[in-house]
Amino acid sequence: MTTTRRAFVGASAAAAAHVWVPKPVTGYTAEDIIGPVTPHRAGISKSELETPALCVDLDKLERNIAKMQRTANANKIGVRPHAKTHRCAAIGKLQMAAGALGLCAAKLSEAEALLDAGIPNMLMTTSNLPASKIRKAMQLKKRFPGFIQAVDYSQNALDLNAAAREAGISADVVIDVAVGTRSGIPPGEDAIRLAQLVDKQPNLKLRGLLSYDGGVQHVAGFATRKERALAAIEENARTQQRMKASGLNTEIFSGGGTGTYNIYHLVPDFTDVQVGSYIFMDMQYIAIGNADGQPVYDDFEPSLTVLATVVNNRFPGRLTTDAGAKALTINVPRAGVIGEPGFDYNAGSDEFGSITFKDARKEWKMGDRMELIVPHCDPAVNLYDYIYATRQDRVEAVWEVTARGHSQ
Amino acid sequence: MTTTRRAFVGASAAAAAHVWVPKPVTGYTAEDIIGPVTPHRAGISKSELETPALCVDLDKLERNIAKMQRTANANKIGVRPHAKTHRCAAIGKLQMAAGALGLCAAKLSEAEALLDAGIPNMLMTTSNLPASKIRKAMQLKKRFPGFIQAVDYSQNALDLNAAAREAGISADVVIDVAVGTRSGIPPGEDAIRLAQLVDKQPNLKLRGLLSYDGGVQHVAGFATRKERALAAIEENARTQQRMKASGLNTEIFSGGGTGTYNIYHLVPDFTDVQVGSYIFMDMQYIAIGNADGQPVYDDFEPSLTVLATVVNNRFPGRLTTDAGAKALTINVPRAGVIGEPGFDYNAGSDEFGSITFKDARKEWKMGDRMELIVPHCDPAVNLYDYIYATRQDRVEAVWEVTARGHSQ
Helix, strand or coil: CHHHHHHHHHHHHHHCHHHHCCCCCCCCCHHHHCCCCCCCCCCCEHHHCCCCEEEEEHHHHHHHHHHHHHHHHHCCCEECCECCCCCCHHHHHHHHHHCCCCEEECCHHHHHHHHHCCCCCEEECCCCCCHHHHHHHHHHHHHCCCEEEEECCHHHHHHHHHHHHHHCCCEEEEEEECCCCCCCECCCHHHHHHHHHHHHCCCEEEEEEEECCCCCCCCCCHHHHHHHHHHHCHHHHHHHHHHHHCCCCCCEEEECCCCCCCCHHHCCCCCEECCCHHHCCCHHHHCCCCCCCCCCCCCCCCCEEEEEEEEECCCCCEEEECCCHHHHCCCCCCCEECCCCCCEEECCCCCCEEEECCCCCCCCCCCCEEEEECCCHHHHHCCCCEEEEEECCEEEEEEECCCCCCCC | CCCCHHHHHHHHHHHCCCCCCCCCCCCCCHHHHCCCCCCCCCCCEHHHCCCCEEEEEHHHHHHHHHHHHHHHHHCCCEECCECCCCCCHHHHHHHHHHCCCCEEECCHHHHHHHHHCCCCCEEECCCCCCHHHHHHHHHHHHHCCCEEEEECCHHHHHHHHHHHHHHCCCEEEEEEECCCCCCCECCCHHHHHHHHHHHHCCCEEEEEEEECCCCCCCCCCHHHHHHHHHHHCHHHHHHHHHHHHCCCCCCEEEECCCCCCCCHHHCCCCCEECCCHHHCCCHHHHCCCCCCCCCCCCCCCCCEEEEEEEEECCCCCEEEECCCHHHHCCCCCCCEECCCCCCEEECCCCCCEEEECCCCCCCCCCCCEEEEECCCHHHHHCCCCEEEEEECCEEEEEEECCCCCCCC
16 A cells, blocks of 8 residues: 555645745735635645645646546446535536436435536435435425436335325335345345335335446556446346346446446446546545556546645654544545655644655745645545635635535 | 523524524425525425435523533533534524533634634634744734634744735734644643744733643543543643643643543633533534443534435345445544434445444335434534424524534
């Protein structure tokens, strides 16, 4: 893991060169952002942002989105990006504009916020509990025809039908077929019976199934990941074939993630990938290795960074920054400091980052700024109200994290 | 000063006036909270809240606040609660009403949000970097006379003086004297020279010093913790004595936390404890042991909980809930399930909690709700926009987490 970290952050130093030598942007100074915390102003220099600041590099983000869509097109499948990664309507709209079928949501309040913000199609990937939440989901479906709900057990399907009838609608439904033990109905007979039950309900319309394998996305090494991903989904694929053979609708067979976006098209009748992290990347994904057998996963570019400021350089081999657990989370692998592959960044303190190092490539002073790749993008983004969308040194837009904290 | 329950209710109502909508429980059903995510309604039953929901038990919170103030009064020191724990103006007002000297803030944007929300006195415990942030701090001081700024190195003190002059004010300053290597100026000669430098600046007013020992708060066992805490702060205490002997103002000598609230009054001239977690408690603090030698720290009651819902009970010895890392953080010790001491709660997944157990005290069904004690309160609270303040089964108030996400 350390080798991978070092290889990666070292390699990206050149790419991030502009961070170390900020270009002045005429007319904008720190005074422009003195004042209320929000609204933040677009147009200012990235180097003037108060830290910790969550930034996304637009050039990289756009290339990531384009590459994913291009690859899926070539593989004759669709892209249904998972919004749990960004929770941001502005980014969702970029994904839709590139050709995505719609977005996925993990939680109902997340789906609601993004539908309200103009995302037209939303697949809710987990069943809702209890019945009150199902009723809320059906109210949402009434307002937004592009809403599809996953179900994973029979009572849930019956409650959903009752709620759909109550709302005077027909609800689009997919069966959440499990890979593992976390959520979803086990593949095989159980899943098929649930699909038949859904198919028989007057107010439900069966659209197909989804199968998400959370465990396989971060398996290191493309060959191993491919083998394990295809083996793990085999029974689900057989279940899909049996559903199809028995005349059940399987027009949707959705699943996969950033670690398997170029693997699942090999599954027969598979329709679309629920990719999330590819837009941002993080230390967890960078460590999984690419299709050429390299230790660094470089299919997509690390567009997401957190800017931090050095607040203590007094002790040799140590630095303290203003970005701790509340700015980065404590996921592992730890945050990577761009340009300083030898830095070990400990975000275990809530308010401070504690760096230890043997060698540094520059002399770090009080008030110096550094740029970090986050350990794990989803929960890190969820800490911020805004993402600064930058191009070169300039903040081009300030995007609200529309569904931040919407975990209900 | 013992604060009565009635005094607290009054303060609570006044503090939360903008969200206070007292209504009878009768007649409220899940339908009442179907609709936009915010504003949430007070008056509903706790059992109708959508999960994950962050709740604070008002009876316990009030007893914790009263006990801390009572203990400090008896020990002839003050309470200056750290707002980084709750980031919530309503709770800060309860602490002030109980007799707190003011609050502490870890970050400038946190201080700003709480001052704007009506907290009159605020001690910013970390120096601000770069100079632009110092200027912002001085603008804040101009608006709020009760603002005190920590400094920990000479350039910072000079920048602060310049910014104070620019703002046309005199700034109240304390020296952040380090315990350990994270932040602050080392005790002894360095700290005293900095205090003298501050004292000489025309636009700075030296008020004293602070010394926060983050490492000692969670040392297990009261006797060990006491010994280590007093040993670690000894040099800082000597520094304070020397400052005082040389005529420097040390009217503030602040520090300590929930783990040392009943220890630091033994430090000569110590003035107040910067306690945070005592209001809520969490799994980290519960594990440190109390003054009677018991393994459970029960000086304060665990008032803070997260409500979660079971979304999978299919596999023996396993349950899945809707509260993962985005609802709890991945700090350790892991979340505790109230009433189920044998449950091991893994919040490592962003969206789901995965429980394993050998024995359960009840049969857990799909849709059942459970109540969790969070691993570590500060970053967990920072995930939520609202805290449901409950008494018995009833939501008495919905409090905004005023400075949520304000880590700048």
